[in-house]
Amino acid sequence: MNNTQELLDFINKSKTAFQSAYEIKSILDKNGYSEVKEEDKWDFKKGEKYYVTKNDSAVIAFEIGSGEIEKDGFRLIGAHTDSPGFRIKPNPEMLVEGHYLKLNTEVYGGPILSTWFDRPLSVAGRVTLRSENPFKPEVKLIDVNKPILIIPNLAIHMNRNINEGYSYNKQKDTLPLMTIANDESSSLEKEVADMATAKLEKDGYLLKLIADTLNVDSKDILDFDLFLYEFTEGALVGLHEEFISVGRLDDLWMVFAGLKALIESKKIKGTKVLVALDNEEIGSLTSQGANSSILENILERISLALKKDREDFKRALSNSIMISADLAHAFHPNYAEKCDPTSKPMLGKGPVLKIAAGGSYSTDSYTSAVFKGICEKAKVPCQVFVNRSDLRGGTTIGPITASKLNIPVIDMGAPVLSMHSIRELASTRDNDYTIKAFTKFFSV
Numbered sequence: 141m142n143n144t145q146e147l148l149d150f151i152n153k154s155k156t157a158f159q160s161a162y163e164i165k166s167i168l169d170k171n172g173y174s175e176v177k178e179e180d181k182w183d184f185k186k187g188e189k190y191y192v193t194k195n196d197s198a199v200i201a202f203e204i205g206s207g208e209i210e211k212d213g214f215r216l217i218g219a220h221t222d223s224p225g226f227r228i229k230p231n232p233e234m235l236v237e238g239h240y241l242k243l244n245t246e247v248y249g250g251p252i253l254s255t256w257f258d259r260p261l262s263v264a265g266r267v268t269l270r271s272e273n274p275f276k277p278e279v280k281l282i283d284v285n286k287p288i289l290i291i292p293n294l295a296i297h298m299n300r301n302i303n304e305g306y307s308y309n310k311q312k313d314t315l316p317l318m319t320i321a322n323d324e325s326s327s328l329e330k331e332v333a334d335m336a337t338a339k340l341e342k343d344g345y346l347l348k349l350i351a352d353t354l355n356v357d358s359k360d361i362l363d364f365d366l367f368l369y370e371f372t373e374g375a376l377v378g379l380h381e382e383f384i385s386v387g388r389l390d391d392l393w394m395v396f397a398g399l400k401a402l403i404e405s406k407k408i409k410g411t412k413v414l415v416a417l418d419n420e421e422i423g424s425l426t427s428q429g430a431n432s433s434i435l436e437n438i439l440e441r442i443s444l445a446l447k448k449d450r451e452d453f454k455r456a457l458s459n460s461i462m463i464s465a466d467l468a469h470a471f472h473p474n475y476a477e478k479c480d481p482t483s484k485p486m487l488g489k490g491p492v493l494k495i496a497a498g499g500s501y502s503t504d505s506y507t508s509a510v511f512k513g514i515c516e517k518a519k520v521p522c523q524v525f526v527n528r529s530d531l532r533g534g535t536t537i538g539p540i541t542a543s544k545l546n547i548p549v550i551d552m553g554a555p556v557l558s559m560h561s562i563r564e565l566a567s568t569r570d571n572d573y574t575i576k577a578f579t580k581f582f583s584v
Contacts, residue, residue, distance in 0.1 A: 155264035182445035207409025213459030220420035224249030249421030260287030394465035401578030430537035464538030468492035470555035490521030501551035502538035518580035
């Protein structure tokens, strides 16, 4: 299987951050990595490979280097497992005119809302169940894996100005339709109608769907973290299948490239670390996000497990460097005026350094030189992105990590079009380039 097909396979299975973390763990397990728990006492030796998870949605994997950690430091690649979309609210079922059953949702992050309309959608995420210990409820991942939802557009005859621009109301316009509640043509639909009309049970139909999918009793379902996703899988497009069209490239593409590089790179003196955190799209201010102590805690515990002290850990940080890997905006052939006049990253021309005078990206001349040197050794082209000075750009986990760990951080990403659409567009060539650059970063 080539790199592109592996990427598509990884993303198609990673419906949410929870499924992404599960896929990362599965790949690590197959490649000799062992899971360690935060509550365990850690004791590591050089050359060993481990990973730790947080909240079922973040994974930090590492291979202990052959050198002394205080001298050779950490070599890190960081990315995030979450993507913009829709999260299902509590008590989500809404019966309209006693006929249509739709779900109440809220927007997660900053998706391009219009791209979610008129597409078959499904549901995936995490469900928490009653257990004997109330402080440790049972957790199960769920993927309904059927096209059970759709957000229908309003006909143009009732919204004549939609092609001149329309401001979508996130509480009204984007709620997905699930079923017809009063159609007695099937016993299942009649059961749905009975539940909705008689209000027999809060979230009756959704809970029944979850219970049937997981083969559990609906009364044991205490809560859930459920998200919508496009049911149609990603595909190769273009005259020569040179483009990748799939959702969640931001940022599962960089997670995949970092994971691939971690596994395939050579052993080095430094300790290699893949950091796949959650909740970047909503600010990272969670226990499993970059704007927490999670990464610093894990790195310090690695040092302590190697019989080093806190002074040695601080010395290790002084010899460390990180790539903050998120996607970069490519030059758009239909919107040339949106690009900076002298920095125009193109699809198919290699990974992109991201620079911002305002500090929303961490790259400076020093870290830029490091990455360019890595790309030269890997024989990979390197591009540069800056925003137009009259447009506000996004940010990444890079500045957060640089400020918390006080280490040099390179902000970069592979070029992409349609960022935050339900389907983003990338180049197969850039996938190979990025993997090669990351592998070299972990190997020298």
